[in-house]
Amino acid sequence: xxxxxxxxxGSGKGTQANMLRNRFGIPHIATGDMLRAEIAAGTxxxxxxxxxLAKGQYVPDDIMIGMIRNRLRKPDSEAGFxxxxxxxxxxxxxxxxxxxxxxxxxxxxxxxxxxxxxxLLQRLSGRLVCPACQRTYPPGTTVCAVxxxxxxxxxxxxxxxxKPRIEIYLSxxxxxxxxxxxxxxVSEIDGRGTIDEITGRVLAAIGxxxxxxx
Ligand code: AP5
Ligand code: MG
Numbered sequence: 036x037x038x039x040x041x042x043x044x045g046s047g048k049g050t051q052a053n054m055l056r057n058r059f060g061i062p063h064i065a066t067g068d069m070l071r072a073e074i075a076a077g078t079x080x081x082x083x084x085x086x087x088l089a090k091g092q093y094v095p096d097d098i099m100i101g102m103i104r105n106r107l108r109k110p111d112s113e114a115g116f117x118x119x120x121x122x123x124x125x126x127x128x129x130x131x132x133x134x135x136x137x138x139x140x141x142x143x144x145x146x147x148x149x150x151x152x153x154x155l156l157q158r159l160s161g162r163l164v165c166p167a168c169q170r171t172y173p174p175g176t177t178v179c180a181v182x183x184x185x186x187x188x189x190x191x192x193x194x195x196x197x198k199p200r201i202e203i204y205l206s207x208x209x210x211x212x213x214x215x216x217x218x219x220x221v222s223e224i225d226g227r228g229t230i231d232e233i234t235g236r237v238l239a240a241i242g243x244x245x246x247x248x249x
Pocket of ligand 2: 067
């Protein structure tokens with residue numbers, strides 16, 4: 036099962052990907068999480084990426100394409116994958132088409148989590164993350180349910196970075212949806228409601244045993 040999660044910042048990609056990973060046992064490949072891990076480790080890429088993420092901008096396409104290429108070549112994704120946060124630009128989408136083809140694979144479904152702007156802003160301002168495992172939590176939680184680590188606010192959820200994140204999503208990432216529209220792979224999921232309600236819609240779109248529905 037090769038899935039792509041698409042949606043604006045705060046639309047619930049990470050939340051639903053976590054559920055899919057637990058349910059189907061396939062890796063959650065989240066480029067934002069990978070970049071934050073590089074930043075935390077202080078690598079060369081992390082040093083380059085840190086100010087870009089803090090400002091809500093995008094890391095250059097060639098770096099991101101290289102990152103996803105290396106990740107998809109790892110054997111753990113042979114049974115399937117859930118990609119979250121990639122592609123974010125049309126060149127990234129075109130590169131993913133080639134990459135998936137070269138690996139002898141194909142995308143099974145693009146799950147578009149559609150959420151109103153007002154709701155997105157509210158979710159981002161209240162979100163908490165686990166610095167150890169990157170799981171996200173709604174406001175009111177204090178420690179990670181999985182590893183007990185004290186939750187923190189993400190650097191780019193601070194108000195000054197939120198507006199540029201939404202703006203770049205609208206200008207560079209909305210065209211990515213158009214890239215997939217003609218393929219018949221897109222399932223538009225109404226992102227209003229509780230996490231469990233949205234999970235129900237995601238599972239209905241996927242079908243329990245790899246039988247996909249639009
Ligand atoms: P990334 O980490 O991918 O951030 P994002 O796209 O802005 O998305 P978020 O992680 O903020 O939101 P989400 O959709 O995962 O929502 P979540 O489930 O947490 O990327 C970060 C940065 O890295 C980018 O800005 C860029 O700089 C760089 N980057 C990454 N990939 C790149 C690429 N390909 N190219 C270039 N640069 C790249 O949910 C949000 C909150 O809402 C949580 O608190 C959650 O608990 C809550 N919530 C979820 N569902 C519900 C619900 N139904 N009701 C109420 N609350 C809910
Ligand atoms: Mg996320």
